[in-house]
Amino acid sequence: MPPTSLFHKTDTLINFTDQQLDARLASRGAQLEIGPFTVNVALKFKNIRDEFIRIYRDYPFYDNPVVLDNTIRIFGRNFYRQYIKPQAFVDVGMNSDFIPLPASMGMVSLEMGLNWQVASACKQYLMFHAGVVARDGVGLIMPAMSGSGKSTLAAGLSYRGWQLHSDEFGLLDMESGELVPYPRAVSLKNQSIAVMKDWVGQVSDNAHDHFTNEYHGTPKGTICYLRPPKASIEQMHKRTKPNVVILPIYDASAKPAIRPITKTMAFFRMVMSSANYGDIGEDAFRAISDIINASDVCEIIYPSLEDAVSLVEEFVANKAGDGKAGGDHG
């Protein structure tokens, strides 16, 4: 049973059966809550609904109308585009024209639409292009560029006991200084798909149920989505203060290593990873300064997911052993 949201204390969650959820998605839409955001999702294509239900069925859905952050509607614009040569048109309710994808791309259009809504409109939280996970009072931010393996690393940690906040949208509440979980489906690309299927397979008997179909030939190559672990979905309102920043570097030929970096470098990498730093301005500067002051920082270089997870756990354990993690020294 998912916890009650922070935002709608009086609102009621509904436990849909798959058939009920399908019917709601096909008609007026279902009010899906992911972390701090609630979105009304309406899907006119059966194949997209099936994938959606597989990934999001354990998330909270609201029954009575609640104030929404966004609406997203995916449909064919006419009879030809709905039934003959199906093309998924994405209406994100924001005056933005999306290039429609073939409906066979399924979840890709939905996930891209949800990404766009958050990336372009969210200014109330400081946003990092980073993998973020938490465990036992440790809030870990891993800022990185696309293709650095941060999604794989965040997902990998989450299937080894960490709480997944997000694989690419780190959010910070600037008033409380806490990281805000936003556990969306994890977007895996190309070779990381097989890596994660194996990784999840090691801890789950029905690993295939955690993944969507693989979509080939997208602008980013092959894409597949992974459902976050159940515990991370249930803890979507559990916030943690950040106190570790690790810059991950994937290099297939490297020897695994933890390398020191200066806090100044970590500060600038956090600034560079933030999509809304410039818009938020002074408050964002202060928030990142506070994070870096409170954090232990390093860079890790690794040739495999297994190595990366060991390095992260080693760094965190040593710092905790020193009594340093979370301290505000430096």
Add this chain to the structure above:
Amino acid sequence: MAKAITDKNILIRVLKNPELMTSLDASEWNDLLREARISNLAGRLAADAESLKMNDLLPAKVQNLFKSFTYNSLSSARMIRWEMNRVMRALKGSDEKVILLKGAAYLDKELSCTRGRISVDLDILVPKKRIDWVEEKFIAAGWQHQLDNDYDQKFYREYAHELPPMVHPDRRISIDVHHSILPVTSRVSPDMSKLIGDAVKSKSGFYTFSDVDIILHSVVHQFQDGEVRSSLRNLLEQHDMLNEFGKNADFWEKLVPRAVELGLTRALYYALRYTHMIMGTEIPDHVLADIRPFGPNLIVRGIMDWMVPGVISPSFGATGFARWVAANGLYIRSHWLRMPPLLLTRHLTIKFFRRFSMSG
């Protein structure tokens, strides 16, 4: 009739009476937020709630969204002010007035209509003889032209009232450099030397039009040159400025005579008619009486009364085919007023065929 239609619109109702925000249910909030986002007025709602100190009375989710809208509009104002600073530096040594237009002018004069406002570009105006000098200075300071299409470049230079838009690659705010408030091909051509002559210097070192001329420019932009479709924000700005400038009795005495002097009476007629009809703007009776003779005949007025409220905001009155007719009628009207028939035919033909070659 039009009044009844627009009164149903939740965005208009809340803009006219922001206290309503304290009594909306979730569905009404969703309608309001959707309308406001599409009309680019979300930041305005947040600013109204803030200035009435009623944030604490709103749903927690709305307070959270309003934070986002507020950061957005503050950021927009900061970027425009910084761009003004860069423009001032690039045009140092100008011996002619550099006049801020539209959003930048409102910001510079700290008008009430800038609260919560988002601007994405910066408009300035200089005398026509200075326009090449300004272009050279901008290019020297690193700005670049955005259009590389020959037809677009030529069209701007020959027929428009501005240079093709330029951006500085470090900042990405589009700059439009105008030499007139209407295209050179337009049916009406106000004497720019009068407008420039009356422009006043502000604290920032730039100039802005006089209060009366600022309103007339907004009005012309909306009802003569621009698109009426989804232009609720423009109408709201006119409403705000009429309220703000109108406190000065002098303003009302000058307004209609100045429109007559510049040949902008028809646009002013529509602006006063629709701000009053839609936003409930208080306009002195004698001003309404003075502008009435400049209105169109009853048939045209009837058509405009149906079209304008029907399309000014996304969910007003007209839907489906009726909305399509109204919106396209107003689009063609704005072009009709902008250029002579032969040029219009040529322009729309080129634009039409380009849709096939530029698809994707």
